[in-house]
Amino acid sequence: DQQVKQNSPSLSVQEGRISILNCDYTNSMFDYFLWYKKYPAEGPTFLISISSIKDKNEDGRFTVFLNKSAKHLSLHIVPSQPGDSAVYFCAASPAQGNQGGKLIFGQGTELSVKP
């Protein structure tokens, strides 16, 4: 049972335009969400996170939006650059307790930014 889903395996965007990557989750116990970026032959690197008490978090060109009622989050990249081309993973973490810190990852979305 896939608790975190990224339904788009790939996305292609023109340089300078907005990239929107989507993620859905099913477990209402998740209260912290993260996005990781992964280049080929490298490990995932942390990009941005959001707590369930917020609905938006912004860091430079990257903004994450959280809609708890819809159990949906999205990552916006504006403006997109060719160097943003990578696989993006959404991850969710349960509330504190013995599961605190455990990350459940989605399948990933491969973003391609065309010059």
Added chain:
Amino acid sequence: EAGVVQSPRYKIIEKKQPVAFWCNPISGHNTLYWYRQNLGQGPELLIRYENEEAVDDSQLPKDRFSAERLKGVDSTLKIQPAELGDSAVYLCASSFRQGRGEQYFGPGTRLTVT
């Protein structure tokens, strides 16, 4: 500051052979994680250590997988015997402490079982 170090980067073995992966986390990071990433999927947690204690090994297939972190620093993940379905990338990550701290990943070991 050095990141998470993993070795080897690539490993090809025949089925039924043993294999071991090594990970050295970022200095000062108490929490260490081993993940497995299958092709086209996200990483899946195998085991999580807090210092030398395995606090979550519920996803580790214990009939053939074992892990240790004897001194609470570096860690080894072993598979014996390997099966064809074990072909995957094995990722190690570390964080300063369990909880909300972001996890830092190593480059992974790509295992191919033939």
